[in-house]
Amino acid sequence: MALVIRKPTFDILSAAKWMIRKDCRALSSLVEKTEETEKRPVGRRARFQNPALEYRHIFPEFLPDPNPKWRNSLREKMERADMLKRRSQIDIPEFYVGSVLAVTISDPHAQGKTNRFVGICIERKGCGLRAEFTLRNVVDHQGVEIRYDLYDPTIQSIQVLRLEKRLDDKLFYLRDALPEYSTFPFDMDPEILPEGTPVPVNTVQVKLKPRPWLERWERQELKGVANIEEHLKEKDRIRRELRKTPWEKYDLMKEYRKTIPVEDQTEIWGEVHNQLNQLRLSRKKMFKKRPISTPKPQLG
Numbered sequence: 183m184a185l186v187i188r189k190p191t192f193d194i195l196s197a198a199k200w201m202i203r204k205d206c207r208a209l210s211s212l213v214e215k216t217e218e219t220e221k222r223p224v225g226r227r228a229r230f231q232n233p234a235l236e237y238r239h240i241f242p243e244f245l246p247d248p249n250p251k252w253r254n255s256l257r258e259k260m261e262r263a264d265m266l267k268r269r270s271q272i273d274i275p276e277f278y279v280g281s282v283l284a285v286t287i288s289d290p291h292a293q294g295k296t297n298r299f300v301g302i303c304i305e306r307k308g309c310g311l312r313a314e315f316t317l318r319n320v321v322d323h324q325g326v327e328i329r330y331d332l333y334d335p336t337i338q339s340i341q342v343l344r345l346e347k348r349l350d351d352k353l354f355y356l357r358d359a360l361p362e363y364s365t366f367p368f369d370m371d372p373e374i375l376p377e378g379t380p381v382p383v384n385t386v387q388v389k390l391k392p393r394p395w396l397e398r399w400e401r402q403e404l405k406g407v408a409n410i411e412e413h414l415k416e417k418d419r420i421r422r423e424l425r426k427t428p429w430e431k432y433d434l435m436k437e438y439r440k441t442i443p444v445e446d447q448t449e450i451w452g453e454v455h456n457q458l459n460q461l462r463l464s465r466k467k468m469f470k471k472r473p474i475s476t477p478k479p480q481l482g
Contacts, residue, residue: 234451235444237458240276242306243313243332244450245442261310262450266457268333273465274340279303280348280384282366283317284341285330296338299328300368304353308332318356320365325357343372347383349405358395359388359407377466401425 238245244265246258268274277283281303289297301317304327308314313332318325330337343366356364363386375382387408390399400410400422414422430436 234455235447237451237455238447239278241458243309244454245309245447246450247309248440248442258310259453262454264311265333266454268335269458269461272337272339274332275342276381277303277306277315277340277342277345278347278381279306279351279353280346281342282344282370283315284339284343284370285317285328285337286339286341287330287334288336288338298368299326300343300366300370301326301328302353302356302364302366304356318353318364320361323361325361325364341372343370345373345375345381347381349383349385349387353406354397355390355399355404355407356388358390358397358399360391363388 244262246253282300283303284298284300286296286298288295299317299319301319304316304318306313306315311331311333314329315332316327316329318327320326387406389409390407390413393413399407400414400418404410
């Protein structure tokens, strides 16, 4: 203001007129600007939303290993082509850890030359053609686990009997849990959810048998176990507190080493999105007239 006072009166009046014109222009265009600002975020959100990125949960094996030592762009591209060819021959449905599956494989030593196993998926890991999953079931009071390669050519069919998720990424603690949590009949009927419904999350918490256990489950942050504290002694609780690592959730580099950058994911899904979408549409047309059965109540 001191600089303005030193100027002549004519300059002060011209400056005042200029300020009034500027304010009037701002008021006249205020509505137009607000409408533009309201429209811009909507357009930006629609532009950056990529539905293909949701495939990282349905087809996690298409993403390569995040470890740079095992990365090879040529090998990964050839593996994706082989995986798409295999998916055109056999229907590999959507499933997660905690889903109940029925896998039929060709076995020359079995009656009828095929073997069918029903069980709950307790682990799913690997990438590319090395993707694999493990099923568990209790047969004749004995726990049985079978590991399958997802793209094994001997697999004839993979059927999802119950599509659901669990609270934990791995269900290895079912080995030390009561047998009723891992027992499924081989003649179990499939439970088909209506189209468009989200994948249900089973919040059941299993009860472990008394110790000894195969692993120290008390040192792992498990959400699906109910009675760990009942089987612990005071020294076990002290050792658990000493081995806690609460700072790891703030380690950004650890998360970076476990994931694939969004730019690489967009490039991969852009390469296989059309073929995967066509396969899914063709499967929907084939099973469009299948009956729908509501899921049964879970174990409490």
